[in-house]
Ligand SMILES: Nc1ncnc2c1ncn2[C@@H]1O[C@H](COP(=O)(O)OP(=O)(O)OP(=O)(O)O)[C@@H](O)[C@H]1O
């Protein structure tokens with residue numbers, strides 16, 4: 001047993017957590033154990049919409065009126081993810097991808113439905129068993145790379161010696177050993193995201209939630225990070241739920257790619273990507289699944305969005321972000 005394995009084992013016994021999957025990658029690689037179960041997840045926001053020439057009260061001088069409505073973002077969504085599975089989520093802007101991740105992360109608590117992680121109902125609050133990584137890593141700028149990664153372990157009151165061993169293991173995994181004592185402002189965007197990944201992994205989450213983690217990076221850096229994330233996934237066998245706007249990225253990375261549709265406020269279709277890794281982005285199967293998803297998604301990216309057709313024009317301060325993208329540009 002390596003020292004890190006031993007360290008994690010001891011800590012797990014103390015903190016009552018599952019053992020680190022670094023040590024049993026092969027054993028659980030083909031496990032069909034369900035790590036995440038989402039049952040009938042529904043989420044709605046209240047909003048105002050402007051109706052022209054309505055007979056409603058609150059009619060303004062221009063003849064328009066404001067009525068309250070319920071914007072259903074997720075409507076009885078069901079999803080099951082097995083241990084070690086890498087699931088990617090795509091869908092047009094505003095379809096509810098971040099909402100779903102925030103619900104799982106315990107950041108968004110106003111939803112109905114049931115979520116089980118490793119067989120237990122989750123608390124409606126953030127927890128180290130499910131950690132979310134955003135587009136911007138949200139690192140602490142006053143701490144070094146080492147200290148950022150160590151932070152959660154300190155909070156968990158892990159001893160200094162053991163913290164060091166765990167942190168060094170994960171810094172090595174994300175290939176930042178020589179930057180251990182650099183500050184955040186001295187890192188590139190890709191390096192920052194690798195720190196964010198290491199910082200999440202040291203806490204041994206049962207699921208890693210990634211909300212467009214590479215969206216702010218240039219194409220070259222993104223491709224390098226694909227390779228690194230694939231290696232990290234292979235070594236840790238973490239269950240990953242990964243949101244992206246880039247369909248090609250979703251297919252190249254995932255064991256399964258899921259399309260969320262704002263029309264049905266849920267999963268429209270999913271594609272199993274049964275291809276060994278590492279994968280070439282332009283592999284014929286990747287291309288054909290990417291094209292199939294683009295085809296499937298076309299109607300969702302038309303200029304007249306489902307949101308507008310269903311709900312009219314939003315007129316609250318929390319204006320929905322309905323920026324539209326061309327699915328064709330996804331192949332870039
Ligand atoms: N606080 C809020 N109040 C009202 N509506 C909201 C609020 N937060 C999100 N929404 C709406 O919920 C819907 C889903 O938002 P969400 O952020 O989950 O979309 P998304 O799929 O992640 O989009 P993007 O790809 O742009 O990140 C959107 O229509 C958005 O306007």
Ligand SMILES: [Mg+2]
Nearest residue numbers: 097098099211
């Ligand atoms: Mg989002």
